[in-house]
Amino acid sequence: MRTEEQARRLLAHREGDGRIAMNPYRKWQGPHWTLVQLAILGFPPGDDSLRALRDQAYRWLLEPAHLRFPRTVVYPDQPKRVRRCASQEGNALWYSARLGLEDERTPALADRLVAWQWPDGGWNCDKRPEARKSSFVETLIPLRGLLHYGKAHGDGDALAAAGRAAEFLLAHRLFWRIRDGDPASPAFLRIEWPISFYSLLFALQVMAEAGRVGDPRCADALDLLEAKRLPDGTFPAEVPTARTADQPATRGTWADWGPAGKKRGNDLVTAVAREVLRAAGRRPASGSPPAA
Numbered sequence: 001m002r003t004e005e006q007a008r009r010l011l012a013h014r015e016g017d018g019r020i021a022m023n024p025y026r027k028w029q030g031p032h033w034t035l036v037q038l039a040i041l042g043f044p045p046g047d048d049s050l051r052a053l054r055d056q057a058y059r060w061l062l063e064p065a066h067l068r069f070p071r072t073v074v075y076p077d078q079p080k081r082v083r084r085c086a087s088q089e090g091n092a093l094w095y096s097a098r099l100g101l102e103d104e105r106t107p108a109l110a111d112r113l114v115a116w117q118w119p120d121g122g123w124n125c126d127k128r129p130e131a132r133k134s135s136f137v138e139t140l141i142p143l144r145g146l147l148h149y150g151k152a153h154g155d156g157d158a159l160a161a162a163g164r165a166a167e168f169l170l171a172h173r174l175f176w177r178i179r180d181g182d183p184a185s186p187a188f189l190r191i192e193w194p195i196s197f198y199s200l201l202f203a204l205q206v207m208a209e210a211g212r213v214g215d216p217r218c219a220d221a222l223d224l225l226e227a228k229r230l231p232d233g234t235f236p237a238e239v240p241t242a243r244t245a246d247q248p249a250t251r252g253t254w255a256d257w258g259p260a261g262k263k264r265g266n267d268l269v270t271a272v273a274r275e276v277l278r279a280a281g282r283r284p285a286s287g288s289p290p291a292a
Helices: 003-011 031-040 048-062 086-098 106-116 136-153 156-170 200-209 216-227 267-279
Strands: none
Touching: 003 031, 031 048, 031 086, 048 086, 086 106, 086 136, 106 136, 106 156, 136 156, 136 200, 156 200, 200 216, 200 267, 216 267
């Protein structure tokens, strides 16, 4: 599977002005998610033609309505538990840094995430007042965004917030509840691909980027990942999270992300899994190298 071809497919639906004519958050074909997928593919940074897509995403994220009910909820007795889908700003920070798309508006996204961080180190979009703990799902992506932004700019506040978020996840060994030791969700123990808010490989990948995958509290997750290696040394995309479509479709993607299923290796998943294992100091099994 060639990443160049996937990038071409992702960008083939732009209008003459460089925009994709749909809601920026349309899953997974809108401008915001197109930029996420380009960053996943390692698209070269500095392509000015992507600015139109970035501007669509930034206008959506930075419009005043984004900070008001129902998108953002703050209860008077819980001012430090802002209910927000922080993964949206987190992904925007990440792809802006990875694709060289930052501008004068980007710091506002980082400032929001730092200000919205819950006392336990994560984030949560649960609007119920009884929700008092951060969400794994809403924490991993902001962690990643702040990490890459903080490294690029030497931003101590962003890096400190990313460190607190990593510690929140590590305290749960990435997946397990503290109170009873059971998985927080069986879905977290699978490899989801290509879009993931929280799953086995994605959580380990972000920990590797943070330099924390060698922490002993990642050992159980690493063991589980190694157990998913196929006999030929490749790793599968166990749960496909998008379907290839040439027209707007529910959870559609313009790109073809390769084979899925527990018994079929996926080149891009294999490449990510091997990098995670190397970062953890675990020697990947020999086998055919991934094509991508």
